Amino acid sequence: MPQLIINKELCRGCTICTRSCGSDALHMRGRLAEVNDNCILCGICVKSCPFGAITIEKEEKINTEMDAYKNLWVFVEINQNRIAEVSLELLGIGRKLADEKGCHLVAVVLDENALLFAEDLISYGADKLIVCNDKGIGIYAEESCAHILDDLVEKEKPEIFLFGATGVGRSLAPRVAAQAKTGLTADCTVLEIDGDTGLLRQTRPAFGGNIMATIVCLAKRPQMSTVRAGVMAKMEYDRTRSGTIQKVSYQNQLPEAKRIILETSFAPKTNSITDAEFLVVVGRGIGAKKNMKLVHTFAEKIGAQVAVSRPLVDMGYAEYPKQVGQTGCTVAPKLLISLGVSGAIQHLAGITRAEKIIAVNADDTAPIFGISHYKVVGDCVAFLKEYTKD
Amino acid sequence: MKTIVCMKQVPSSNEVRLHPVTKTIIRDGKASVINPFDASALEQAVQIREKLGGSITALSMGILETAELLRDGISRGCDEAVLLSDCAFAGADTLATSYTLSLGVDKIGDFDLILCGKMAVDGDTAQIGPELAQTLGIPYATDVIEILEVDETKITVKRGIDGGTQVITLPYPALITVVKEIQKPRLPSIQSIGDSLQKEITIYTAPELGADETRTGLNGSPTEVVQTFIPENKVDCVELTGSIAEICKSIATIRQEVK
Numbered sequence A: 001m002p003q004l005i006i007n008k009e010l011c012r013g014c015t016i017c018t019r020s021c022g023s024d025a026l027h028m029r030g031r032l033a034e035v036n037d038n039c040i041l042c043g044i045c046v047k048s049c050p051f052g053a054i055t056i057e058k059e060e061k062i063n064t065e066m067d068a069y070k071n072l073w074v075f076v077e078i079n080q081n082r083i084a085e086v087s088l089e090l091l092g093i094g095r096k097l098a099d100e101k102g103c104h105l106v107a108v109v110l111d112e113n114a115l116l117f118a119e120d121l122i123s124y125g126a127d128k129l130i131v132c133n134d135k136g137i138g139i140y141a142e143e144s145c146a147h148i149l150d151d152l153v154e155k156e157k158p159e160i161f162l163f164g165a166t167g168v169g170r171s172l173a174p175r176v177a178a179q180a181k182t183g184l185t186a187d188c189t190v191l192e193i194d195g196d197t198g199l200l201r202q203t204r205p206a207f208g209g210n211i212m213a214t215i216v217c218l219a220k221r222p223q224m225s226t227v228r229a230g231v232m233a234k235m236e237y238d239r240t241r242s243g244t245i246q247k248v249s250y251q252n253q254l255p256e257a258k259r260i261i262l263e264t265s266f267a268p269k270t271n272s273i274t275d276a277e278f279l280v281v282v283g284r285g286i287g288a289k290k291n292m293k294l295v296h297t298f299a300e301k302i303g304a305q306v307a308v309s310r311p312l313v314d315m316g317y318a319e320y321p322k323q324v325g326q327t328g329c330t331v332a333p334k335l336l337i338s339l340g341v342s343g344a345i346q347h348l349a350g351i352t353r354a355e356k357i358i359a360v361n362a363d364d365t366a367p368i369f370g371i372s373h374y375k376v377v378g379d380c381v382a383f384l385k386e387y388t389k390d
Numbered sequence B: 001m002k003t004i005v006c007m008k009q010v011p012s013s014n015e016v017r018l019h020p021v022t023k024t025i026i027r028d029g030k031a032s033v034i035n036p037f038d039a040s041a042l043e044q045a046v047q048i049r050e051k052l053g054g055s056i057t058a059l060s061m062g063i064l065e066t067a068e069l070l071r072d073g074i075s076r077g078c079d080e081a082v083l084l085s086d087c088a089f090a091g092a093d094t095l096a097t098s099y100t101l102s103l104g105v106d107k108i109g110d111f112d113l114i115l116c117g118k119m120a121v122d123g124d125t126a127q128i129g130p131e132l133a134q135t136l137g138i139p140y141a142t143d144v145i146e147i148l149e150v151d152e153t154k155i156t157v158k159r160g161i162d163g164g165t166q167v168i169t170l171p172y173p174a175l176i177t178v179v180k181e182i183q184k185p186r187l188p189s190i191q192s193i194g195d196s197l198q199k200e201i202t203i204y205t206a207p208e209l210g211a212d213e214t215r216t217g218l219n220g221s222p223t224e225v226v227q228t229f230i231p232e233n234k235v236d237c238v239e240l241t242g243s244i245a246e247i248c249k250s251i252a253t254i255r256q257e258v259k
């Protein structure tokens, strides 16, 4: 069984590891750290030890069948008769990764009208399309999509399979990963190919803190990730590109769907913060809920929309669609004014594409200033009162 | 009607910092709570039981200490609690976790409905629900915002989808993952807290579950963290100074410059 090993020669008794542990599994015995049964092998202490005294011992996983897996796949969502923006972005990063690996970039499109989108998908980077345009197929025939993807993964063996972290992607990708018994990394913010091993390096904020972790999927295939909309850049549309289309049909071959969809309705598109050119982002530093009034007045005055950090959604100051960050929206305004936001990594993941950032924070050392073009050290409420005075 | 609610223990705060000198990771405060989404799921299950009768079992994979949180779950309305705890489960990613939970579900047996939180706030992966449903081979719906109808054979739910909502009926056995807002968790009464202290929490180890130890814990986890780091930010930053009025003016100017 894998276990945590503390090297007695290297341990200096500094107690940092005991404080890094989130499961109360490390304690000092005299001048040496000692691990107990609470250990969940999360590995955080391994990274915390300045002396390299902690390691996790485990069996090497080797899987010789892995070589059969080739090419990089992107699951393309056709939603309300359009290619989802995130799918084009995945083709953008997918193109880059496929070139580095020297493999094909394959777009998987399961939609009645899939062929209408073929030219666009190739122009945005795909070398090949796998298309199922059986009657009734589409992203909301989720169970059918899942069965088709299971079958395609088993037969065609993709090495890497990327999904958008959309509602559909977050429902379908784990389902497909569980069937393939492989790993899935959610909400990646960086995807790269390791020069030595050719493995997909998947980076995301982790351990619930201000730390990024790079994750690989060693002994199982495909290597799977989800990525939020707005994180990756799509390619320039290139009409001169060419590609092939492989059509597959599953008519009458799929198990009958168990779920019965009674109704699917789409809300009229409201002003989404993702498209905003000017954005005010508010954090916990705003204080009382009543101050949100000031925020809205200010935003109106400068012609901006209002977005928030996660705690404000938790506290009921705003609805979830207004949350920016790793697990909310990624925004890319021309100007972003950040008020009372500390700048946690999960938050920054959503705003780094803003062209200009002005941040107001009472704390001179707040991490938000690290990515801001202009900083104001001070009380954001006082600032709002002044700005909205007349 | 037999319901299972999957509950995860998460750290009460996500404050993880860097040691100022050694630049290594420190986490202060180790208090744990039930993942808030799971507390809402439990409340939803209690309301279903109030309507249809039956029983609710809380299920968790975690360290032994998690038993205390499950006891809290009992005081908030579940009839039984099952904890899957073994060194062999340590280091599990979502694939290994869902496999292990599926064994727990099999052990509890004969259920109609499983409720999970939409996500656990410590990692926000939102993967366990669909992975567990697949491992069990049952239909599921993610992101459920409202239960519209529920009876002894099926459940009809409204779920969030990209840009809208969907109404779906699932025949049992089925699994749903719920948003936090679906119900507001009730506070346990003094009486129910007292009663919960008398209750046994059932604990199963890997051998008791008949677990294939190549599929649990670190062994059964295909994903692996190979590096952790703090990203460096290197934007040239200009400080705006002066009186508040002057700062407002500067900001107004910057606003004007951006067309």
Ligand SMILES: Cc1cc2nc3c(=O)[nH]c(=O)nc-3n(C[C@H](O)[C@H](O)[C@H](O)COP(=O)(O)OP(=O)(O)OC[C@H]3O[C@@H](n4cnc5c(N)ncnc54)[C@H](O)[C@@H]3O)c2cc1C
Residues within 6 Å of the ligand: A208, A209, A282, A283, A284, A285, A286, A287, A308, A309, A310, A311, A312, A323, A324, A325, A326, A327, A328, A329, A339, A340, A341, A342, A343, A344, A345, A346, A347, A350, A360, A361, A362, A363, A366, A378, A379, A380, A381, B014, B121, B122, B123, B124
């Ligand atoms: C898995 C996971 C996913 C997450 N996803 C997201 C996400 O998508 N988006 C997100 O935002 N967060 C997310 N978080 C939470 C994130 O880690 C931070 O906790 C959060 O961003 C902090 O929000 P905040 O900056 O508003 O609050 P705080 O960190 O409390 O910061 C408040 C700031 O306001 C300043 N301040 C206080 N008073 C004033 C004043 N009067 N005037 C000016 N400044 C003042 C303080 O100096 C401080 O810097 C996630 C966390 C986890 C674990």
Ligand SMILES: Nc1ncnc2c1ncn2[C@@H]1O[C@H](COP(=O)(O)O)[C@@H](O)[C@H]1O
Residues within 6 Å of the ligand: B005, B006, B007, B008, B009, B035, B037, B038, B059, B060, B061, B062, B094, B097, B101, B115, B116, B117, B118, B119, B120, B121, B123, B124, B125, B126, B127, B128, B129
């Ligand atoms: N260790 C666990 N024990 C029980 N339930 C869990 C566990 N991990 C995750 N879950 C359930 O799965 C949901 C989603 O978690 P996650 O996929 O980790 O975001 C949670 O809200 C729980 O209902």
